[in-house]
Amino acid sequence: MSICAPIGVWGGTFDPVHFGHLRTALELCQQLKLGQVRFVPCQQPVHKDRVYATAEHRLAMLQLACAEQSAFYVDDRELTRNTPSFMIDTLISLRKEFPSIPLALLMGSDAFVNLPVWHRWQQLLHYAHIVVVNRPGYRLEVGSKLQSMLDKHKLDHANGLGRQLAGGILIQTTTALDISATLIRNQLRANLSPRFLLPDAVQAYIQTHQLYS
Numbered sequence: 178m179s180i181c182a183p184i185g186v187w188g189g190t191f192d193p194v195h196f197g198h199l200r201t202a203l204e205l206c207q208q209l210k211l212g213q214v215r216f217v218p219c220q221q222p223v224h225k226d227r228v229y230a231t232a233e234h235r236l237a238m239l240q241l242a243c244a245e246q247s248a249f250y251v252d253d254r255e256l257t258r259n260t261p262s263f264m265i266d267t268l269i270s271l272r273k274e275f276p277s278i279p280l281a282l283l284m285g286s287d288a289f290v291n292l293p294v295w296h297r298w299q300q301l302l303h304y305a306h307i308v309v310v311n312r313p314g315y316r317l318e319v320g321s322k323l324q325s326m327l328d329k330h331k332l333d334h335a336n337g338l339g340r341q342l343a344g345g346i347l348i349q350t351t352t353a354l355d356i357s358a359t360l361i362r363n364q365l366r367a368n369l370s371p372r373f374l375l376p377d378a379v380q381a382y383i384q385t386h387q388l389y390s
């Protein structure tokens with residue numbers, strides 16, 4: 178029996194946000210009948226060496242990108258707390274805010290294969306489901322610990338997300354878009370246009386503020 182449309186949670190640096198994030202989020206929203214997708218930019222990334230644009234710029238670009246998509250919501254909770262951007266803390270705070278709505282942590286296959294280095298990674302499923310999408314160039318090759326988590330929690334169908342608040346892992350196929358923020362930053366540095374890889378409004382914001390040059 179369905180409880181309520183799940184909320185998708187999409188964490189990242191979004192440095193900058195691009196169509197790989199946005200198109201994938203839209204397809205997941207439609208395929209999984211999510212009530213909304215919350216984009217959660219991190220303050221200081223825990224699993225990357227550095228960010229290139231400030232948190233304020235990354236947030237502003239996300240707000241521009243999500244402005245016309247009513248199911249997309251920009252959630253700045255990691256930017257307003259003074260602790261490392263651990264996803265487990267974000268999920269705990271979302272669970273408090275939405276005690277009876279399923280949460281689905283959305284991520285690309287590149288992020289999922291590295292899950293065992295995340296802080297308290299085995300507890301993520303206490304607070305949310307995990308939905309993994311294919312990302313070009315990253316095969317879903319998991320180590321033994323992650324494989325046993327997958328064996329125990331894998332869902333056969335998206336309907337499983339609505340039946341419980343948390344605890345399932347769904348592997349979902351979306352249109353493969355080989356776009357990354359790294360590619361866009363490299364193009365800008367080389368004085369090449371990144372047009373059609375990201376929203377025009379985000380590209381204009383980058384130009385106005387002379388980011389990534």
Ligand code: ATP
Pocket residue numbers: 188189190191192196197198201283284285286287288310311312313354355356357358359360
């Ligand atoms: P960078 O190139 O700077 O490492 P990125 O493009 O990978 O950045 P992030 O903000 O680090 O973007 O990614 C956040 C989340 O979005 C991760 O779960 C990642 O797997 C996912 N993601 C990013 N790009 C894509 C894409 N093209 N297709 C599917 N998922 C993606």
